[in-house]
Amino acid sequence: MTIVKAQYEVAKQAYGTWGIDVDEALETLKRVPISIHCWQGDDIGGFEVNKSELSGGISVSGNYPGKARNVYELRMDLEKALTLIPGYHRVNLHAMYAETNGEAVERDELEPKHFENWVNWAKEKGLGLDFNPTMFSHEKAEGGLTLSHPDPEIREFWINHCMKSRKIGEYFGRELGTPCLTNLWIPDGYKDIPSDRLTPRKRLKESLDRIFAEEIDEQYNIDAIESKLFGIGSESFVVGSHEFYYGYALKNNKLCLVDTGHFHPTETVSNKISSMLLFSDKLALHVSRPVRWDSDHVVSLDDELREIGLEIVRNGALDKVKIGLDFFDASINRVAAWTIGTRNMIKALLYALLMPNEHLKQLQEEGNFTERLALMEEFKTYPFGAVWDYYCEQMGVPVREDWLTEVKSYEEEVLLKR
Template identity: 50%
Template structure:
């Protein structure tokens, strides 16, 4: 407590209220992605196909092989993370003895997840799965030249939206349904416009049925390029930015889906002028879209600072998107989620009034001095206090708990 008291005094000297920061942080849910736990395999009984641009590397022991194993891993991980959060579920993670193809999935195939989420006091988000399927082997789905293939995926998208809307109703919290497709070409296409027109028409058909936004929030996610679509990605940033603005749905900005030198934090306030709400997928691209576990690095800090500075927290759904099979999967969840929270806490502990006043007065010297001096303040003590109040471990105890759980699941095999 003495360390936290000293931190309170240190931040108070900068007119920063640590108690207000902790209260705000507690209210921010992070949507943790289910696919880190099983290397993006899913639980479909039907045989899949190629990854469609999705690839998890490594064979660390302990991969979840069943819905029950995945839920057990999630329960442990949430117990290591302060606050109340959400789970981001993909359509390929149905929990059922039935074997529907993707154009025949129903809410009942995911009802177990909803009942479990209620017991865990977490929210649920959803995603249609447009990859790892025979009808996605051409890396074309909603933009495929074959109308019958497009119809298959349109129906899958409609059913996914219906499922997400029902989840939102049952949970009493709007379910974000995020649409990403792997569509594109390995070599340079002749007619990009035709493919984009097909994608637009398919999206229109898929999202035409109306749902109450209190239950369902549609989002579209762009990508620079992917495996097998290096020459052209049909759903580019420009395509989906325009589409989201026209349709007034959420635009998903995935930190791994842009050129490594692009500043995602800079995009947030820019697109916020045209959109009511944004979806953020936090990832760490080491070499473009390599989806590493996020660190408390400059990129993450900049995103968190922009969300706080631009007063965008209420308008932004924060989700994670990384998968690493070379390390403990539960540790990856815990480390990544906590780092997002740490970044948000640091942003909430900034003396924004002073910084904005200096910037508005063109006093860039003071702005620079303040931001640099703030780096020396005891953020760690405030974070430790947050963990203590939320009754979750920190420091060496966290490492021991993560190691112990990993040892308990090592014998699962692959």
């Protein structure tokens, strides 16, 4: 018996005293896909022929060597990261990662054929694909307005782009046999205090109504809309606020996507999940780690991430919450960033699956807050790590920090030669 297996057996006994079936928890964990964002690999640059500077209130800092220079290198790096992450997952694409064979194709002219290579790759690797229209880094997004722009021609361009994006999402779902989450985020807002908040929101609503007018079977494509509190260049007002999008989602049967970095620093997304699930069948997450602003640091296994995992698991919402990641750090190895962040998201779910959730709920109902707090604290030092190590070993990925050795070798053999 290996050390990892021996430690796992000891952990099973410890958790078993509370009626927690560790083997069942791991089987459940295997069935939870995380949507891994492609844009960590190239610092949200994309590979459009007419490439624009990064804009829309988004900033990536650092210049670590080895950034993917083309779609082939990006897929290669994703493949490497996936060999270090346990489970069966998805890849999240932006429209700017289309492959147009050197032809300049405007975003409102994109078609499924421009993503055929991505679909073929996903089939080969057993992955699902998710999608996002790219509403930034474009001359028609200068000034920070797209779907709420006062110029009807500019609005029309972006409306058409979003319509095309939904059809691409539908194509992904049909080809891969798993529905694509097509998520819409726009940078629209104002740097200073607006004199009129209502009119831009009316235009956004009208644009969304146009975009979603065509019904697409959710067996293939699921629509989501993503809010934000503020951004660079939209410090005082964002058109697509949480209240706006949640109201629109409820009324129009769309998923509301909440990004952990898109709220006030003291406002936690974990606290929103139970409330939103009372009124929505499903919701979506973009998990990042904000530091003072929407800085999208690599996800850490901190208190908020654990609490997000707990809220999803203890409320029976593993099949209701679509979990995606959204961070971008160019100051560290990008493959390592994917690996650290995704492994931490999975760890948070495993941590939650290994809690005596029903017992803790009962203690709260009985008003036994002393025992509730004591157990919640004691379980923080239960042998969770031994279960995680065993899961990694069983899924054929490196245990503990051994993955770092592989990343270092990949950096020397591949990344530093770019």
